[in-house]
Amino acid sequence: MNNNEIAQKGQEYIMNTYARYSIAPVKGQGSYLWDADGKQYLDFVGGIAVCLLGHSHPELIQALNQQSQELWHVSNLYWIKPQVDLAEKLVQASGLAKVFFCNSGAEANEAGIKLARKYFYRQGQAQRHDIIVFKESFHGRTLATLTATGQSKYQEGFAPLPAGFKYAQFNQLDSVEALLDSQTCAVMVEPIQGEGGIKPAYPSFLEGLRKLCDREGILLIFDEVQSGMGRTGSLLAYQQYDIQPDIFTLAKGLGGGFPIGAMVANEKAAQGFAPGDHASTFGGNPLATAVANKVLDILGRGNFMQQVVENAGYLKQELEKILDPRIIEIRGRGFMLGIEFNCEIKELVDICRQQGLLLLGAGPKVLRLVPPLTVSTDEIDQATGTLQRALEAWN
Ligand SMILES: Cc1ncc(COP(=O)(O)O)c(C=O)c1O
Structure with missing residues (x-):
């Protein structure tokens, strides 16, 4: 089937929740994708910051293949060896204490929200739920996480929304302070x-949040x-700031493309959950955790992260050489970069795609670059060259 045939069939049978481009990637290798018509793309979307080590990483394939021949699923009624190993790695790498596994980012956040509330409930402070x-x-x-999301476009039409969320201004500590009261149980950011x-948080903002939470005894x-x-x-990301959260959540890159999420808590917060309080049938499944173990092993290997920092610095430096009066700011950290324009970028994304470079937006005016961490400097040159040409063609 070619792109058009797949798209037509999709329109007939797939629920209409995404405004999809009419290409159907059918094969991936490293930083590249090929669609059903055989066209090649340099993939700086990576399944929206998911395909951390590129497509078809041989070691991830091997980890998945091996696990698939041993055990697929048993339920969390039993101990699951790769799940336990992965939890140990996340605890050792983060300095927190206990891990709950699930299957997506929304679920990981939902688990964090539930843990914060239950923690105070167990302390006899059930009124602390905000x-x-x-x-x-x-x-x-999910209903709770879209309510936690401070953008009304995601909430419209889904009322009644769960109670217990208050919205402060990002990077403005005063606005958090103004919302704190005896019902607050946590700040999530x-x-x-x-x-x-x-938009990166200012160090003083995150550090200030830590101090505020400590002062108020909240999470x-x-x-x-x-x-x-x-x-x-x-x-x-928080490891670049001089603080630790009580709880953090992961998903996207954790499985390098295999669905998995995690909610990690320190010893204090983790006391909030007891058997029966929260669960997920597929959470921490052997296949997902086998792959995620391998992802973490690769990230921890030799100078892997140093190379990421260097190559990401190179990407930012090359982007900064692009001079276009519509560019307002280039920002972000590592391989999570955004270029803010003074106009909507939908058409620019289309031109890039036609020229063989996949990019996406982060809001209507910010072009987002989230390539695999394994992207090479040659591929970076190719991406920035294509972007430069796309900008010239965009008017
Ligand atoms: C910061 C953040 N949290 C949560 C989510 C939701 O993750 P998922 O789509 O896996 O539920 C996303 C997805 O884009 C995200 O960027």
Whole structure:
């Protein structure tokens, strides 16, 4: 089947929730994708910051193949060896204490929200159920996480929304302070807002949040679903700040393309959950955790992260050489970069795609670049060259 045939069939049978481009990628290798018509693309979308090690990474294929021949699924009624190994690695790498596994970012955040509430319930403070979140944030599409998401376009038509969320201004500590009261149980924030336009938190903001939470005795939750797993140049984005959260969440890159999410908590917060409080049938499944173990092993190997920092620095430097009066700002960390324009970028994304480069937006005016961490400097040159030509063709 060619692109058109697949798209037509999709329109007939797939629920209409995505405005899809009419290409159907059928094969991936490293930083490249091929669609059903055989056209090749340099993939700087990576399944939206998911395909951390590129497509068809041989070691991930091997980990998945091996696990698939041993055990697919048994349920969390039993101990699952690769799940336990993965939890140990996440605990050792983060300095937190306990892990809950699930299948997506929204679920990981939902688990974090539930843990924060249950923690205070167990302390005899059931009235502490409110979570302070941020305008322009994005936390997922379940009812609770879309309510936590401070963008009304995601909430419209889904009322009644769950109660217990208050919206502060990102990077403005005063606005958080103004919302704190005896009902607040947690503050939840992305260290770098992703969907909201690739906006990094100021160090003083995150450090200030940590101090505020400590002062109030409430929990600090970092949503690292997009920023985690080496994407920003450190395993977790918060590791570039001098603080630790009580809870953080992961998904996207954790399985390098295999669906998995995780909610990680320190010893104190983890006391909130007891058997029966939360669960997920597929959470921490042997296949997903076998692959995620391999992803973490690769990230921790030799100078892998140092190379990520260097290559990401090179990408930013090359982007900064592009002079276009419509560019307002280039921002972000590591391989989580955004170029803000003074106009909508939909057409630019289309031109890039036609010229063989896949990019996406983060909001209407920010072009997002989230290539695999394994992208080479040659591929970076190819991407920036294509982007330059696309900008020239875009008027
Ligand atoms: C910061 C953040 N949190 C949560 C989510 C939701 O993740 P998922 O789509 O896996 O539910 C996303 C997805 O873009 C995200 O960027």
